Amino acid sequence: AQSVTQPDIHITVSEGASLELRCNYSYGATPYLFWYVQSPGQGLQLLLKYFSGDTLVQGIKGFEAEFKRSQSSFNLRKPSVHWSDAAEYFCAVGALGGGYQKVTFGTGTKLQVIP
Amino acid sequence: DVKVTQSSRYLVKRTGEKVFLECVQDMDHENMFWYRQDPGLGLRLIYFSYDVKMKEKGDIPEGYSVSREKKERFSLILESASTNQTSMYLCASRFRQGWGTEAFFGQGTRLTVV
DSSP states (O other): OOEEEOOOSEEEEETTSOEEEOOEEEOSSOOEEEEEEEOTTSOEEEEEEESSSOSEEEOGGGOEEEEEGGGTEEEEEESSOOGGGOEEEEEEEEEEETTEEEEEEOOOEEEEEEO | OOOEEESOSEEEEOTTOOEEEEEEESSOOSEEEEEEEETTTEEEEEEEESSTTOOEEOSOOTTEEEEEEETTEEEEEESSOOGGGOEEEEEEEESOSOTTOOOEEOOOEEEEEO
16 A cells, blocks of 8 residues: 655745755555645645656646655755745655555645745 | 535534535546545545445545435535544545546535534
C-alpha cells in the first residue's frame, strides 16, 4: 500500500522569502503525485501533478515541485511567498489498487506568512 | 469550471440522529468520493463510487453508508450520529478511473454532533 509523509506540520515564512514544503512517498512503482492547497474554510484545489516526463513540474500560483525518485520525494517550492499563500498544503499519491486509482493524502502542512 | 456543491457548510446534530450529507457535481464525472478531514490526520477516505449505484468502502467506512442513485449526486449517511463523527467532511469528484486524473473538491461540511 502507498503512503505519504509530510514531516512539517506547521511552517512560518516571511513574505517575499522562498518556500519549500517536503513530501515523501512510499510506493513500489512509479506513482502519480499531487499537491493540493486548502485555504481557510475552503475545499482543496489542485496546484500541480506529476506522473512522467520532466521531473520539475510547474503549477498554478507560481508553485513548482520536483520529483526525485532516488529520494522518494516530491517537494513543493515557491521562490517568493505572498501573504495570500497562507493555507494548508497537502501532498497526495495515486496508485493502482483493485483496478482503480486510489489516492492517499498526507497529513498536511500549514503555512503561515508573516509580514 | 467544475463545480462540486455540498448542501450545507455547517451542521449541528444530536447524538443518535440520522444525518444526510449531500453532494452534487455538474461535470458528468463518474467517480465521487467522501473524505473526512481531522487535524493532524489529513484526509481519510470513507467511501467512494465509481459509477451510479456502485460503491466501495474506503479506509474508515464504519458508522457510515452512502447512496448514489443519480450520476451527479452522492450522499453520505450517518446512520446514528456519534460525537466522534464531529469533523469536516469533503466531497470530491473525478472524471473517471483514468490514471492520474485529479479530483475536484467541494467546500466541505463542518459537522458537529452534540
